[in-house]
Amino acid sequence: MNNLDLKITACKIRKHALDAVHAAKSGHPGGSMSIADILALLYFEKMKVDASNPNWELRDRLVLSKGHCAPALYGALAEAGFIPKEDIKGFRNIRSYLQGHPDMKKVPGVDMSTGSLGQGVCAAAGMAIAAKLDRKNYRVYAILGDGELEEGQVWENAMFAAHHNLDNLTVIVDNNGLQIDGNIADVMSPLPIDKKYEAFNWNVVVADAHDFDSLRAALENAENCKGKPTAIIAKSVKGKDISFMENEAGWHGNAPNDEQYAIAAEELDKKLAELEARKNG
Numbered sequence: 001m002n003n004l005d006l007k008i009t010a011c012k013i014r015k016h017a018l019d020a021v022h023a024a025k026s027g028h029p030g031g032s033m034s035i036a037d038i039l040a041l042l043y044f045e046k047m048k049v050d051a052s053n054p055n056w057e058l059r060d061r062l063v064l065s066k067g068h069c070a071p072a073l074y075g076a077l078a079e080a081g082f083i084p085k086e087d088i089k090g091f092r093n094i095r096s097y098l099q100g101h102p103d104m105k106k107v108p109g110v111d112m113s114t115g116s117l118g119q120g121v122c123a124a125a126g127m128a129i130a131a132k133l134d135r136k137n138y139r140v141y142a143i144l145g146d147g148e149l150e151e152g153q154v155w156e157n158a159m160f161a162a163h164h165n166l167d168n169l170t171v172i173v174d175n176n177g178l179q180i181d182g183n184i185a186d187v188m189s190p191l192p193i194d195k196k197y198e199a200f201n202w203n204v205v206v207a208d209a210h211d212f213d214s215l216r217a218a219l220e221n222a223e224n225c226k227g228k229p230t231a232i233i234a235k236s237v238k239g240k241d242i243s244f245m246e247n248e249a250g251w252h253g254n255a256p257n258d259e260q261y262a263i264a265a266e267e268l269d270k271k272l273a274e275l276e277a278r279k280n281g
Contacts, residue, residue: 001044003212004279009079010040011272014241016075018268020091020098022261027092027100030251032072034176034236035143037210039076042141046219051081054108060138061127063112065120066145066174067101068253073110074098082109118151120144121171125161128169128229139223143172147179149190158200161229167203169229170222174209176238178249197231209236242267 001009013036021027043049047060064073071091078085083098090096097106101115111127114120124142131138148154161169173193181187190196197204203225207218215234222230238252239245242264256264 004275006037006040006044006212008272008275008279009044010036011241011268011275012079013039013072013075015265015268015272016078016085016088017071018242018256018261018264020071020074020088021255022258023089024092024100025255027071027255028068028253029071029242029255030178030238030245030248030253031066031069031145031174031176032075033240033242033245034209034238035066035069035072035174036075036240037212038143038172038174038215038234039072041212041215041219043076043080045216047141048138049080049109051109054082058136058138061111061124061140063120063124063127063140063142064102064110064114065124065142066117066148067114067120069143069145069174070098070100070102073102074107077107077109080109083107117145117148118153118157121148122153122157122160124171125157125164125166125169125229128161128166129164131168132164132166137168139168139170141170141172143174145179146173146175146177146184146190146193147187149173149184149193149196150188155196155200158197158202158231162201165227166229167226170219170232171202171229172232172234174236175233176209176236176247178238178247178252180249180252182249194231194233197233201228203228203230204233205230206233206235209234210240241271
């Protein structure tokens with residue numbers, strides 16, 4: 001995909017995430033919007049995956065360590081053909097397989113069940129060292145929230161991954177600056193994130209989470225780095241592309257009501273129409 005195609009795909013992922021949390025009347029829209037571009041680039045350009053064979057042994061792995069942002073992951077999986085798009089609105093319904101957090105036993109394309117913050121990235125390091133031991137060349141990606149960095153095991157994992165030279169592991173920190181209780185700097189500051197990972201002997205790249213050229217360069221840097229795991233600090237906007245959600249901590253874990261949904265859906269539909277007109281023009 002070119003950048004325009006990726007923007008269109010990311011917009012569709014955001015719309016799926018919005019539909020999911022509105023239908024469930026619960027969920028986490030803010031962080032789902034901030035990772036949509038990252039997911040679009042990973043699933044539609046970078047990662048070796050096959051929707052017709054979700055358990056392909058040599059596939060690249062993605063662990064959504066910030067598992068509460070499952071609506072965005074389900075949107076990406078739907079656009080990539082792993083799950084039917086019409087199932088998205090069953091999110092968090094007791095009769096649906098699309099739980100509030102990813103379930104690897106029920107959702108095709110989910111590589112790790114996550115939800116308890118900090119555990120997903122540790123599982124990702126386990127996958128990466130397994131690839132080394134098995135002499136397989138797949139890569140492992142983990143997406144963390146910046147509030148998640150408050151978990152101690154995140155830093156145990158940082159020490160572990162560097163010690164074992166896991167250069168097939170790329171951690172992407174969704175650095176939108178906000179968590180459920182407010183600004184990360186006020187709650188329990190993990191700043192400066194880049195210097196902390198550097199201190200653990202990681203290769204560190206700072207990128208714009210909403211600029212595909214910036215993200216692409218960061219991922220290529222990770223692929224070319226030998227002997228060290230890579231942390232990409234992806235500067236993002238919580239609630240990206242929904243005007244009243246952007247940079248508002250209150251939208252971390254609240255679902256829009258019918259009126260708010262109509263406004264958000266109109267904004268995303270308008271953006272999608274503009275992007276598709278550019279593509280067709």
